[in-house]
Amino acid sequence: MSAGAVSGSNEAGTSQSQDTGRLRILQVSGSAAGGVRAHLADCARILASDGHDVIVEAPVSVLDGLDVAPARAEALEIGPRPSIGDTLAVARLRRLGRRAHAVHAHGLRAGALAALALGRRRRGRTRLVVTLHNLTVGGRLTSLVGEGLEGLIASRADLVLAVSPDLAERAKDLGAPRVELAVIPAPAAQPPSDASSPAPEAPEGAWPQDSARVLTVARLAPQKGLPLLLDAAAILSYEVDAGRLPAFAWALAGDGPGREKAAERITAEHLPVSLLGRRTDATGLMEAADVVVQTSLWEGQPLTIQEALRTGVAIVATDVGGTAVTARGGAVLVAPEARAIADALATLLTDPEARSRAQQNAREAAQKLPGHDDLAAQLRQAVLAQD
Template sequence: MKIIQFITHMHELGGAQMHVYALSKALKSSGHEVTVIGSGSCELTEELTADGIPYIPLRWLTVPIKPTWDLRAFFEARRIIKKIHPAIVCIHSSKAGIIGRLAAGSLSIPVIFTAHSWSFSGELSPRKKAFFTYLERQMGKTTDGIITVSHHDFMQAIEKKIAPRRQMQLIHNGIPDNERRIIRAKNSYDPVKLLMVARFAEPKNHRLLLISLSRIKQHPWHLTLVGDGPLLEASKKLAEDLDIRDQVTFTGEDRNIVKHMNEADIFLLISQSEGLPLSIIEAMREGLPVIASDVGGVDELITHRRHGLLVAKGSEGDLTAALHQLITNNYLRDSFGNMARQTYEKSFTFSRTFEQTENYYKEIVNRRLLT
């Protein structure tokens, strides 16, 4: 089956980009002919090309709304889709979700949209929320199938009347297992090693994490922050201002996440909004306890006081208390980490995600053929 994977941009190592990368490689291995299109490039696109999966960069596609550019991006995407003539176009992220569905629809090609989180989620003004909800509702009418990666996003779509239930499918994200997983010996005199892997940009909340940790800087902890982004320098300055710079390592962008997780004792994801974060699933795979903001689909991964601790969005008090509790309690860390690993094995492997996704692609193509 010829398949196009269409994503807004591939110039960073985000969750949606990693999902498209892994899914495209698995689809090719399963015998499908896959092409990826989007804007920008990174090492992921180079690896896709090296593996025989064409990547076609779009010149006019941007994240912000730019009517003239968006119109050009529509015709550019339509020309490429028409030339490839796939059995289905599978779209990821909001901007591609609009342009791709319009382009594929104009060619009568079946289309699936994967909502890694909805455009109307997060910290938006009521006016913007209403506008993006209206857009998603209109696009839902042009979509053969919608995949949500969390039950939270599925129920949001029902509540906002984005599409009827029969048009949607819940498929949780999953990642491949790490066969060489290392169980790191913990010395009692080591500082507790904290890790957060996230871009320094909204909706992530590095600021809240640093402020909360400064309240307990007398405890033996060390924080590693992996990622790049526009708020990186401001975060470095904040760490200095809070007098915790010596306890924080900023690595910049680094794809070797497993190395950092093998060295960590606690994984953190402090954010204002999420879909179903791959970084938490990676931490569960490595048997790490998790402290995370209770937003989006996070509670579908982490059960409070079973796999880690969930904290209220934006609550410095909640976060400081959770950090203190896990930093000072080795037994809880081990217990939560073991349960996280078991839950990963049961529910969040990539093989499970891929099987459900491939079957849904086939179902949508066959459904269109019968109409």
């Protein structure tokens, strides 16, 4: 665990009086990984660096190795599903919330528990800001629970920050008084690529020789549309066999619960897809790829697309959630359908001019990506507001 990450479960320091201009802010999260976890840390660091007393309340699994300094952190277990521990979490957030200027909760579970802890909107109540990071996906019961949590948040939050336009519209429809699109900073900029330079060498084990290089970087989970990816690969493989498309190899970097089933299908259908597993060289893979493909069924503001824009690679992505907002014209957007993905990919693999235009579009869009200064500006208005 990073130095200063967890200060323990006692509430030492929470009774300090607030200095003039120095506010106490709680950053609250339930289970989180990837971009959500990174965003939590960004918010905490930015506000603490402004001189405010920031306390991160999140599960140990989220805080482990998470650098939030100069903010403090305390373990608060909020699981992915309702449990008896929610009562304790609400009680703790109620105690801490009384002494805070604002509570900024991340996700439906943390947002709903904070809403229960702080009560209804009223003059003088601690300010509640909730960032919605994900669309509730699942069966009828899961959807009903998710809608209930969204409704609770909409009725009690002073401000809802949504990572995608569809989440923002849902919050407005449920009666949230104020909704904004959340700012999700792009990864650190890479040195600009030279379009006239030779293609980078492929990282070892990523693609075979003498084939076009297709890449997807994603967790192997239902939201990422793995069956769509394999369907598109099957369509393109047929085109190769018919002599209408050059040979290609599709590398999939990432791991997750869908790996075994995907591997079985790849083997059974002889698909030109290789499962690379978890990789730490995503940027290098993107730089060496001819096309990066996202086949997700839903996304907020995908960091993978931001990273691909930074490398200036041609991109095909499903037009879902906040992908269009993130891509800013730098990706070929298609419906989440296998044929649409395959057709767009085939065009980029066979038409050098189309691929060159897509690369240029990516480089231009990368210049428009938000940074940490943009997030800081939003946080100062959203979390520190005095209304």
